[in-house]
Amino acid sequence: MPISTKERTELREELVGQGYSWNYIDEWQPKVTLYRHRDLKNPKGIVVSEAGTKIVGLPGNPDYVSRKARQGLLQWPPSDSCACRWCGGSKGAEKPESAKGKRFKKVGPYHRDS
Numbered sequence: 001m002p003i004s005t006k007e008r009t010e011l012r013e014e015l016v017g018q019g020y021s022w023n024y025i026d027e028w029q030p031k032v033t034l035y036r037h038r039d040l041k042n043p044k045g046i047v048v049s050e051a052g053t054k055i056v057g058l059p060g061n062p063d064y065v066s067r068k069a070r071q072g073l074l075q076w077p078p079s080d081s082c083a084c085r086w087c088g089g090s091k092g093a094e095k096p097e098s099a100k101g102k103r104f105k106k107v108g109p110y111h112r113d114s
Helices: 005-017 062-070 085-090
Strands: 031-036 047-049 054-059
Touching (some): 005 062, 031 062, 054 062
Antiparallel strands (some): 031 054
């Protein structure tokens, strides 16, 4: 299904905000491997799939990957340097009260400067 230029731009901005490359929307692969960055729990609260689980052969189209990124599935495995909202939250990362006057260096997708 063709998308409008506005929808394409919005999707690109969302993917970039989630840590993907600016060119992902133009160079996506038909199948990708995604990694869980948060535990998947059933309605009773029991973990059925742990963070770090590798899921192979998922569709790589940008809108699908964007939806899955909102659910904690990203194309890189979780690590100590990952600063996505799930990995940062699980490590108890402190958020700065105010970023005024501070400069943050982006090392890679969702990675903090160590």
